[in-house]
Amino acid sequence: MTIDNPELESHSTDSSIFKIRPRQVIYPKDELEIMDVIKHAKANKRHISVRAGGTCMSGGSLNDDIMMNLTKYFTNIKINQYAKSAEIEMGAYYRDLDHEAVKYGLMFAPYTSSKDFCGIGGMLGNNASGEKSIRFGATIDNVLSARVFLADGQLYNFEEITEEQCKSMAEHKSFIGNIHKEMREIYKNFGPAYIKAIGNVKKSSSGYKLDKLFDKEKNTWNFAKIFVGAQSTLGIIHSARLKLVSIPTHLTLLAIPVNSLGLLPQLLHIIMQNNPESVETFDVNTYTMAKSFLPEDTLKIQNFFAHDEHLVILAQFDNDEIAQKVFSELKQIEGKTEYVNDLEIATSLWKVRRSSFGVMRDHVFNVSTKKSVPCIEDIIVPISKFDEFIPRLMEILDMNKIDYGYHGHIGDGAIRVIPIIDFVNQKEAIKKIILLCEQVFELVKEMGGNSSADHGDGIIRTPFLRDFYGDDLYEGVVVGIKKLFDPDDIFNRGKKVGLMKDDLFEIGLK
Numbered sequence: 204m205t206i207d208n209p210e211l212e213s214h215s216t217d218s219s220i221f222k223i224r225p226r227q228v229i230y231p232k233d234e235l236e237i238m239d240v241i242k243h244a245k246a247n248k249r250h251i252s253v254r255a256g257g258t259c260m261s262g263g264s265l266n267d268d269i270m271m272n273l274t275k276y277f278t279n280i281k282i283n284q285y286a287k288s289a290e291i292e293m294g295a296y297y298r299d300l301d302h303e304a305v306k307y308g309l310m311f312a313p314y315t316s317s318k319d320f321c322g323i324g325g326m327l328g329n330n331a332s333g334e335k336s337i338r339f340g341a342t343i344d345n346v347l348s349a350r351v352f353l354a355d356g357q358l359y360n361f362e363e364i365t366e367e368q369c370k371s372m373a374e375h376k377s378f379i380g381n382i383h384k385e386m387r388e389i390y391k392n393f394g395p396a397y398i399k400a401i402g403n404v405k406k407s408s409s410g411y412k413l414d415k416l417f418d419k420e421k422n423t424w425n426f427a428k429i430f431v432g433a434q435s436t437l438g439i440i441h442s443a444r445l446k447l448v449s450i451p452t453h454l455t456l457l458a459i460p461v462n463s464l465g466l467l468p469q470l471l472h473i474i475m476q477n478n479p480e481s482v483e484t485f486d487v488n489t490y491t492m493a494k495s496f497l498p499e500d501t502l503k504i505q506n507f508f509a510h511d512e513h514l515v516i517l518a519q520f521d522n523d524e525i526a527q528k529v530f531s532e533l534k535q536i537e538g539k540t541e542y543v544n545d546l547e548i549a550t551s552l553w554k555v556r557r558s559s560f561g562v563m564r565d566h567v568f569n570v571s572t573k574k575s576v577p578c579i580e581d582i583i584v585p586i587s588k589f590d591e592f593i594p595r596l597m598e599i600l601d602m603n604k605i606d607y608g609y610h611g612h613i614g615d616g617a618i619r620v621i622p623i624i625d626f627v628n629q630k631e632a633i634k635k636i637i638l639l640c641e642q643v644f645e646l647v648k649e650m651g652g653n654s655s656a657d658h659g660d661g662i663i664r665t666p667f668l669r670d671f672y673g674d675d676l677y678e679g680v681v682v683g684i685k686k687l688f689d690p691d692d693i694f695n696r697g698k699k700v701g702l703m704k705d706d707l708f709e710i711g712l713k
């Protein structure tokens with residue numbers, strides 16, 4: 204079924220700064236229709252990308268050709284309460300999965316701050332993560348198996364297999380056999396160096412997730428993982444089996460207002476040593492902008508920003524005794540640390556945190572041509588490096604005369620810095636974004652971090668991937684995997700491989 208103009212318009216944007224109008228939007232009704240579209244694309248040199256909730260901040264699904272949307276007809280969800288898992292099709296929204304899982308006291312743990320709008324397809328596509336990932340990992344750590352349409356138009360099931368099974372698959376003289384054979388080679392030749400280049404961080408979404416393909420301890424392979432974070436550049440995920448976890452019943456929140464950024468590593472170290480349930484942050488600029496969107500909530504939490512604080516850390520525990528111990532330790536370093544007993548204050552703190560990006564995105568600046576620009580918003584750095592990293596990051600922003608706000612999953616080291624750029628002269632604005640990305644990603648690399656924690660490369664970061672991984676690893680792994688799975692460049696053209704820095708000047712903006 205093909206739909207016309209309003210659909211083309213609504214599929215032209217996401218939460219990135221870009222706007223690209225697709226030629227066609229398709230809501231396939233069944234598997235055969237998806238297979239036909241892939242075969243048509245191959246025969247006619249067309250390009251397909253897939254979209255779920257359309258909340259991606261990197262422009263991950265935007266494309267000028269075929270946009271496939273699974274949210275109408277691929278929405279089945281089946282919960283297995285005993286196995287604590289869900290069989291789910293990729294057009295389902297997170298909120299629908301949550302609605303079903305909660306009936307059994309379960310949740311899909313890596314939910315995002317955009318959980319009310321995002322799709323499961325997009326969570327897998329981006330390897331999304333969130334406030335519970337500190338304990339339960341990112342999406343990729345919670346995907347058990349996946350069914351995926353590949354470039355030959357066939358639907359394959361990928362799950363954990365033994366080394367022997369993988370070897371035997373690699374001997375098949377077929378498209379899928381060759382994928383197993385070549386992936387084993389790529390892993391052998393580039394695996395150690397690529398995994399090192401990803402950085403010393405718990406989660407990442409840049410390039411392809413070669414680091415999760417092979418489990419050394421179990422001596423098993425799981426090819427489902429290579430599609431997670433791949434942003435539909437390797438195939439179209441049809442459905443997956445996801446791990447669910449029990450919802451915690453009792454939580455205690457500590458709020459730590461921070462004046463001196465130099466204290467961050469020490470504070471975070473104490474928190475992280477004590478198995479927190481989540482550790483999040485937002486800064487004073489985000490708080491100030493939130494005042495016009497959430498006046499009552501910001502009023503309730505004003506004490507946390509009453510004395511020139513840079514940011515507040517929210518550290519949540521599911522064990523009262525531990526929370527009490529951490530509270531005492533933190534209090535000695537940062538005297539304003541609070542044990543939040545008042546449910547209304549806790550709710551307001553979480554509300555401002557979860558709305559942080561929306562607040563910045565929708566803020567109307569005094570200069571109407573200014574915009575919040577997701578570009579360096581997805582960096583992740585080991586928290587042990589924060590005392591050196593944060594001041595150097597601020598130096599770069601100041602040197603480039605860029606205002607910003609930040610928030611994020613700080614316990615994992617993911618700090619969402621959103622620069623505010625003036626687009627009065629579009630070319631100059633893009634130049635500024637490119638320079639900022641170059642400088643910040645270089646610093647992140649030096650610190651052992653990654654340019655993308657969970658938003659993916661999309662349009663905005665693909666041009667910087669080669670610099671980040673270096674020519675050999677970029678060609679051997681990122682280009683190598685893309686060509687292996689998608690030799691005719693059918694799937695989500697330009698993302699991960701293709702887009703260059705100069706292309707950013709040509710792409711339409713919102």
Ligand SMILES: Cc1cc2nc3c(=O)[nH]c(=O)nc-3n(C[C@H](O)[C@H](O)[C@H](O)COP(=O)(O)OP(=O)(O)OC[C@H]3O[C@@H](n4cnc5c(N)ncnc54)[C@H](O)[C@@H]3O)c2cc1C
Pocket residue numbers: 217218252253254255256257258259260262263264273293314315316317320321322323324325326327328329330331332333334433434435436438439440441560561657658695
């Ligand atoms: C206010 C706000 C807060 C956010 N907070 C977070 C956060 O806390 N953590 C976080 O990780 N992200 C966050 N995001 C970013 C985004 O919401 C998430 O990455 C989300 O998971 C994307 O889901 P979606 O369904 O909207 O994706 P879409 O934009 O539809 O797609 C995202 C990517 O997935 C691919 N994709 C979609 N379906 C499939 C499929 N079937 N097969 C293969 N690939 C597919 C797309 O091609 C695209 O590349 C936030 C965004 C906003 C606007």
